[in-house]
Amino acid sequence: MSAQTRIQELTDRLNYYNDQYYQHSRSVVDDFTFDKLLEELQQLEAQYPELRQPDSPTLRVGGTISKEFPTVYHRFPMLSLGNTYSEADLIEFDNRVRKGLNGEAYEYICEQKFDGVALSMTYENGVLVQGATRGDGVRGDDITNNIRTIRTLPLKVTGRFAAGVADESTPPATPAAEPTPAIPSLFEVRGEGFLPLAEFERINREREDIGEPLLANPRNAASGTFKQQDSGSVAKRRLDCYLYSFLSDEAVFKTHEESLVRMAEWGFNVSPTWEKCADINAVMAYIQKWDTQRFTLPLNTDGIVIKVNRYDQQRELGFTAKSPRWAIAYKFKAAGASTTLNSVSYQVGRTGAVTPVAHLSPVLLAGTVVKRASLHNANEIARLGVMLGDTVFVEKGGEIIPKVTGVDLSQRTDAVQPITYPTECPACGTPLVRKEGEAHFYCTNDKHCPPQRQARFEHFIQRRAMNIESLGEGKIELLIDKGLVESPADLYDLTNEKLLGLEKTYPAAPLIHDDGSETPGKARTVKFGQKTVDNILSAIERSKSQSFANVLFALGIRYVGNTTADRLVAYFGSLDALMAAPLDTLAGVPDVGPRIAESAYAWFQDAENRQYIDRLRAAGLQFVSEKKQVAQESDSLAGKTFLYTGTFANFSRESLEERIAANGGKLLSGVSKKLNYLIVGENAGPSKVQKAQQLNVPMISEDEFVAMLG
Ligand SMILES: NC(=O)c1ccc[n+]([C@@H]2O[C@H](COP(=O)([O-])OP(=O)(O)OC[C@H]3O[C@@H](n4cnc5c(N)ncnc54)[C@H](O)[C@@H]3O)[C@@H](O)[C@H]2O)c1
Ligand SMILES: [Zn+2]
Incomplete structure (x- = not known):
């Protein structure tokens, strides 16, 4: 294949993966595969600069903005991080830093690389006024309402402000050895929004209980949740956010370390896992320590971020088009091991879905002994081509139970046996069925199995x-x-x-x-x-x-x-x-x-x-709602249909719906020609408003609605 064809192919594929990942919260391939393809493209482009495509993913941050939210411009660009999976590359990075700083002494701060969604929050006079996604790095989606649902994120920061901002709630700062800097009147904090593992599992238990498909992984679930239109349903998933960067026009801090300490003091959720490292050897020790310890954290991480500590040195080192030269991400390969597949058993879940479970010879994986691993479903067994007695690769991701990811064919012997998938429910003997488009076989005997x-x-x-x-x-x-x-x-x-x-x-x-x-x-x-x-x-x-x-x-x-x-x-x-x-x-x-x-x-x-x-x-159970029996208030809305969007000063969703019903109106589920009025509140969903405009549906404010009630 010519270099030109390969470059074109890699560009198209990586752009497609980026689109799926950032726009649809879906991982088509695993991160390692993605990163290796990107690296290949980078190398080819370095060799043949004239063949680089204008839309090359090596030139830009992977995400884009969406139509569903207002667009905001970042005051400081939100970049990506250079990444590597090898220690040799880290030594090289350290050499580049040393050279770039002309022999000046320097230190690193090591942090976890949290696996979630990059967020940027703007505070004016201590008040959270905007929260945005990274988008394409220059522009992002304004998802302020969704970000406000993060309980650990202060909506208002209290402390001593820079001149011009009064804050009566705090006493004047007492002079200390190292006085706390004043909080600037305008600043941004950046961090990683994530779904804690415990919360991810809770949501999936609930979904399994009512037969909803499970969320694939915490990162994609977090990314999908931050992009929902209804911040009420966002709030139900308890998202969290670790902050790792502070930005302001004013020179508030001299080092990254200082910013982490102060952010924590000002009430931001800073993960206590960071450490200052005097040199690259200390960085290596930090990496070693967290290689297995990271599985004890309340969220998934996929590596370590290494940053030069002093801000003046960061400025000296500067940026490439896509990432800072003063930082790098060291990514952990998914923790894996190989062992023998001894047998397969079949579990019947709460919804009747049958899941094959691999029984393995015990093997040490990321600090724990693994004896069982998931094989997901029949399709997965076919895709892997795995047989009983095979040597298989197992990996541990964020999930509790590891999964079988491949077969070591070089170890296969004549003794292997095919895996025969059961045709009847292992628990009750009912013939299993497979529904159109579903990967699982089901036992349909839902009442007696x-x-x-x-x-x-x-x-x-x-x-x-x-x-x-x-x-x-x-x-x-x-x-x-x-x-x-x-x-x-x-x-x-x-x-x-x-x-x-x-x-x-x-x-x-x-x-x-x-x-x-x-x-x-x-x-x-x-x-x-x-x-x-x-x-x-x-x-x-x-x-x-x-x-x-x-x-x-x-x-x-x-x-x-x-x-x-x-x-x-x-x-x-x-x-x-x-x-x-x-x-x-x-x-x-x-x-x-x-x-x-x-x-x-x-x-x-x-x-x-x-x-x-x-x-x-x-x-004697209740089959009538007491609420619904509230008396009709009037028929002032009789024969009229309503829909609402956004939030309201005087009504919750429920109370608004109650008023509509109690006054004879009818609630519709979407904007259509049948809709008489769209009630538009604060932070209305742009898609509903747009559709109403197209269909010439009258839009009314909360006050106008109240007036209609009479
Ligand atoms: N599997 C796929 O299909 C697919 C597709 C696209 C991207 N990806 C993955 O995403 C990566 C590219 O994403 P990216 O451009 O966001 O780069 P990145 O995730 O490798 O690094 C930058 C991001 O790291 C995050 N981060 C976490 N902890 C941090 C900390 N302590 N300090 C600073 N930043 C921290 C921030 O959100 C920042 O935006 C790829 O390397 C790949 O692994 C996967
Ligand atoms: Zn059954």
Whole structure:
């Protein structure tokens, strides 16, 4: 292949990966592959400068701005970082720094390379006024509302301000050995927005519970979340942000170190993992230390960032078009090891999805012994071409369970055996099916397949559903085992006599030690004494007063999570109205699309589900919303349709919707010709406004809406 063709091909491919990564929060290839291709392109371009394409990804920061948010220009460009996977390159970097500084002494600050989304926040007189994405480095998306949902980010900074800014809340600074510099009236802080691992797992547990596809990884999830239009749903995912840079026209600090210390003092979330390193050897030691220790952090990191400490020296070294010359990122290769695949077992999940699990000869990986790894699904097994007895590569990413990423074919012997995927559910024997477009096989026996039945109970008793959590921790299992309950409706037939004295001993799960050896764990006995029974029965009794929205969520209809349940209840007010609704009415409910509507509609058509509801009704559960019964206030909005966008001074979303309904108006789910009024609040979504303009739908303000109420 000619250099010209290769350069063209690499340029196109990398631009495509960048677009997917930054615009659609999707990784088509892993970072290592991406970085190696970029490096190849860089080398080719250095060799044949005349062949470099004008849109080469080596020339610019990878992202762009989007149409969904207002565009803002960065006061200081937001650049990328040069990166390397090799220590030899770091030595070279150090040599370049030494040369660039003409033998002057220098120090480094080492930080974690947090794997999230670069954010820039502007503060005026101590108040957060703008938050933006990096975009193409020059311009970014204004996502201030979404950034405001980060709880650890101060909306207002308090402290001693530079002259001209009064801040009465703080006493005058006491003179100290090294006085705290005044906070400039205008400054920017930069950092990495991320989804903490615990939060990522919580969201995925919830999604699994209602059958939503899982988020692929925390970085892409964070990036997708920051780009959502509705900051209310952004707030539900508890994003966080570590700050690592301070920028101002005023020379506030002399070193990067000072800026980190002061930012933390001023209330910014600075990760305490940074260290000052006297030379490149100290940098290497820092890298070594964090190679495995990074897995103990609350977020994913993908390397170490090394920065020259003194600002004057940073200025001396300067920038390339794309990145600073005074900093470099050392990236860790995903932690990997190779071992033997001994067998494959199949787990049935809460939604009936069957997941193959690889059982491995124990191997040490990133500081822990690994015996099991995920194989994801049948497609993945075919793609890897893996067989029993093969030597496989396993990698640990951010996820708890490592994954099999490849086969070492050079180690394959004649003894390998094909992996035969089961055709029937390993838990209940039901033939497995594969839905159009899905990678997983499913067991469709959702009501009686043991793991699915168990999941159904766990869903039903959770706090945000029926709140019968005194049945947790193995007690449900016991009731099922003893044949006392088969469906959650059976819980309401339990009595003191049936429960008292029940007992079961669960065999111990073996303990796996760091060297891979196993010892038996402790067996566990669950026994129902009078106190336990009282707790259970009273929690069941109390659950009868849980709201209709909780009950609707507890039914466990696929895709109907808490938020959707709230929406449906607000719209229909009673289960009877909901069950009688035709499919397109359901699909027209705000925030309920065709996918959720179809799932709910089908669920209510099922005869067994209808019997289940009858039994719950007979037990006395709430199937009418109390809220919905608020009296009609007027018919001043009768026959008119509304939609709103943005936030309002006098209304929450719920109260606005209530007012519309209570005065005879109807809420629509999108801008269409049927819409009479779009109520436009602060920070309105530009797409709705644009569409309304195109269709000539009148737009009214909050005040105009209030006037219409009469
Ligand atoms: N897999 C894919 O398809 C794909 C596509 C595009 C990009 N990528 C990955 O993204 C990288 C390119 O992204 P990039 O241009 O943002 O470069 P980069 O992520 O390698 O480095 C720059 C970024 O690092 C972040 N960062 C984290 N911790 C930091 C700290 N302590 N100090 C300073 N910055 C810190 C900042 O967000 C900054 O913008 C590639 O090297 C590749 O690994 C992957
Ligand atoms: Zn099954």
